[in-house]
Amino acid sequence: MSMLIAPAFQGEDLSCYANLFLRKLWSDEERRYLSPFATNIDGTVSVLHGLPPEMIGAICSRTSRTEGSLLRVLLDEYIFKIIRGEDRALAKELEDVIDFLNKHGFKNILNNQRAQEFYAKCLAQFGDESIAQLTGTHVFFEGISQVLMKFIQDMRIGIEPIEKSTRFIFFALKVLGRYQYCVPEPALRRHGMLNEYRRAGDNLFDTYGKLFKPLVEFFASAYPDEKRMPLEKKALDVLRGLLPMATLGQVAFRGNAQAWEYLITRLAQQELGEFRWAAQALYGELNKEIPSLLLRLSEEKALKYQQYIAQRQVHVSAEWSWSLFSLGKKSIEVEVDAKPKVKLVTHNPAQEAEVITAMVFSSRGNHQSWQSIYRSVRKMPQADRRKLVEAYLRGRTQQWEKVGRAFENANVRFEITMDIGAYRDLHRHRMLTQDRQEFSTHHGYVVPDCISEAGLESDYRQAMDWAREVYEKLERKDPLLAQYIVPLGYNIRFYQYTNWRELFWEIELRTGPQGHPNYRWIEQEKFRLLQEKFPLFTSFMKADMKDYAVARRGIEEKSKAKEQRVLGKLQSS
Numbered sequence: 001m002s003m004l005i006a007p008a009f010q011g012e013d014l015s016c017y018a019n020l021f022l023r024k025l026w027s028d029e030e031r032r033y034l035s036p037f038a039t040n041i042d043g044t045v046s047v048l049h050g051l052p053p054e055m056i057g058a059i060c061s062r063t064s065r066t067e068g069s070l071l072r073v074l075l076d077e078y079i080f081k082i083i084r085g086e087d088r089a090l091a092k093e094l095e096d097v098i099d100f101l102n103k104h105g106f107k108n109i110l111n112n113q114r115a116q117e118f119y120a121k122c123l124a125q126f127g128d129e130s131i132a133q134l135t136g137t138h139v140f141f142e143g144i145s146q147v148l149m150k151f152i153q154d155m156r157i158g159i160e161p162i163e164k165s166t167r168f169i170f171f172a173l174k175v176l177g178r179y180q181y182c183v184p185e186p187a188l189r190r191h192g193m194l195n196e197y198r199r200a201g202d203n204l205f206d207t208y209g210k211l212f213k214p215l216v217e218f219f220a221s222a223y224p225d226e227k228r229m230p231l232e233k234k235a236l237d238v239l240r241g242l243l244p245m246a247t248l249g250q251v252a253f254r255g256n257a258q259a260w261e262y263l264i265t266r267l268a269q270q271e272l273g274e275f276r277w278a279a280q281a282l283y284g285e286l287n288k289e290i291p292s293l294l295l296r297l298s299e300e301k302a303l304k305y306q307q308y309i310a311q312r313q314v315h316v317s318a319e320w321s322w323s324l325f326s327l328g329k330k331s332i333e334v335e336v337d338a339k340p341k342v343k344l345v346t347h348n349p350a351q352e353a354e355v356i357t358a359m360v361f362s363s364r365g366n367h368q369s370w371q372s373i374y375r376s377v378r379k380m381p382q383a384d385r386r387k388l389v390e391a392y393l394r395g396r397t398q399q400w401e402k403v404g405r406a407f408e409n410a411n412v413r414f415e416i417t418m419d420i421g422a423y424r425d426l427h428r429h430r431m432l433t434q435d436r437q438e439f440s441t442h443h444g445y446v447v448p449d450c451i452s453e454a455g456l457e458s459d460y461r462q463a464m465d466w467a468r469e470v471y472e473k474l475e476r477k478d479p480l481l482a483q484y485i486v487p488l489g490y491n492i493r494f495y496q497y498t499n500w501r502e503l504f505w506e507i508e509l510r511t512g513p514q515g516h517p518n519y520r521w522i523e524q525e526k527f528r529l530l531q532e533k534f535p536l537f538t539s540f541m542k543a544d545m546k547d548y549a550v551a552r553r554g555i556e557e558k559s560k561a562k563e564q565r566v567l568g569k570l571q572s573s
Contacts, residue, residue, distance in 0.1 A: 019143025158259025241489025
């Protein structure tokens with residue numbers, strides 16, 4: 001089923017925002033092997049299909065630690081391993097399958113038109129949204145900015161992303177003579193800022209590359225017994241603060257059709273050209289794979305919905321400014337948090353009783369009403385409350401063993417100021433409400449202690465301050481565009497409104513020794529604040545409050561040993 005009417009956002013030429021550094025010079029042989037399994041082997045956006053679920057998951061999981069294309073991983077590690085292997089009979093079978101798929105394809109064999117007609121009918125006539133959740137699709141972007149990546153990852157439900165890691169990948173490599181970061185040329189030229197932007201961006205990457213080896217050597221002298229690899233990873237963890245939000249990364253997603261439709265809707269009318277390009281590119285590839293589930297995007301009401309989503313922050317900003325003016329405030333005061341900070345801005349200790357009520361409500365054999373249980377819990381001495389919580393959590397010995405839903409009945413709100421690099425890690429938690437302010441240089445940055453101790457502070461500050469100067473110039477012209485030049489080491493302010501079930505998971509996970517020191521401190525600070533207000537709940541929390549000189553020490557070895565145990569079980573099953 002082909003699209004008869006293209007969505008309105010497809011009409012704009014946004015090709016200048018595609019990844020210009022992606023050069024996939026596939027041979028004819030490689031094209032033959034890859035074509036059955038990806039919708040676009042030459043572009044920056046593609047849908048993987050026709051492969052076993054475990055294989056697709058494994059390939060997408062390599063996003064975080066591979067520098068090259070995921071299609072190269074598929075080709076070299078899964079296809080060529082068979083084609084060029086010793087089992088010639090198996091190789092012949094794979095050759096025959098690939099020839100068959102190139103000629104026919106699954107959609108031409110099965111009655112896929114019937115399925116498309118079913119979706120079109122149900123979505124159009126009955127508005128049955130749940131059926132769109134049953135169609136899962138894997139998509140990967142190769143080369144999008146951190147600005148766009150965070151916007152996409154704001155999707156909490158229906159999409160599961162994994163992105164290229166700044167800890168495992170060295171980013172100061174040039175392709176076609178340039179560092180790999182987004183340069184929104186049309187907008188920058190319009191504001192007369194293209195050359196300044198590029199000079200500041202290049203300087204950030206120059207400094208990142210320049211400081212890497214000296215910092216590794218500094219760590220080697222400080223920790224002479226440590227292996228080289230953990231020290232290199234520690235250096236990359238520190239130096240990621242120099243990478244601008246324009247840095248191109250790779251991200252893979254698994255999502256259902258309902259979520260893809262909503263994501264395209266959110267992207268389609270945004271002010272930044274890269275966002276609108278992403279809407280076009282994503283729609284183009286998904287339309288090859290699930291066209292019947294995207295039909296509504298061409299309707300007039302879809303355009304109105306897109307405009308509503310894109311403009312609501314603008315409308316609130318304008319109304320807020322007018323409200324302050326009417327109150328006699330001629331300027332908007334901005335509180336600047338120059339250092340990382342955690343504030344517990346909303347909490348209700350009385351909710352402790354609601355959590356315990358929920359524990360009792362669904363307990364074996366109970367048929368009392370909520371109010372009846374709640375009245376009894378409120379009268380309980382603290383010792384008896386503790387016994388109930390202890391009973392609810394009895395047998396929980398590991399951090400990864402999740403606490404029950406009863407803990408979802410109490411919420412707290414944190415306002416957090418921290419560096420953008422570490423925020424990217426906490427941003428991945430989706431079973432909560434969180435939202436951020438625009439990426440900026442307003443809240444400053446903190447020079448990592450190791451940078452100063454290694455005698456590298458001057459170079460670090462020079463690059464960060466230069467980026468700030470360019471940001472401030474560009475912000476006066478276009479605040480959204482200015483986000484691209486903001487280095488990850490600058491602070492961002494955001495809030496989290498979260499229940500206690502998620503708090504257990506996030507704090508226990510993110511205070512572990514494998515965590516980055518910057519977000520470990522944030523989570524430890526959360527725990528300290530919660531201890532003051534909720535001593536009962538925090539007493540059962542497995543928070544790690546230690547400091548580690550080299551984070552993740554021994555993690556690789558432990559992971560390898562665990563991997564061998566799991567493989568042994570798999571092979572024996």
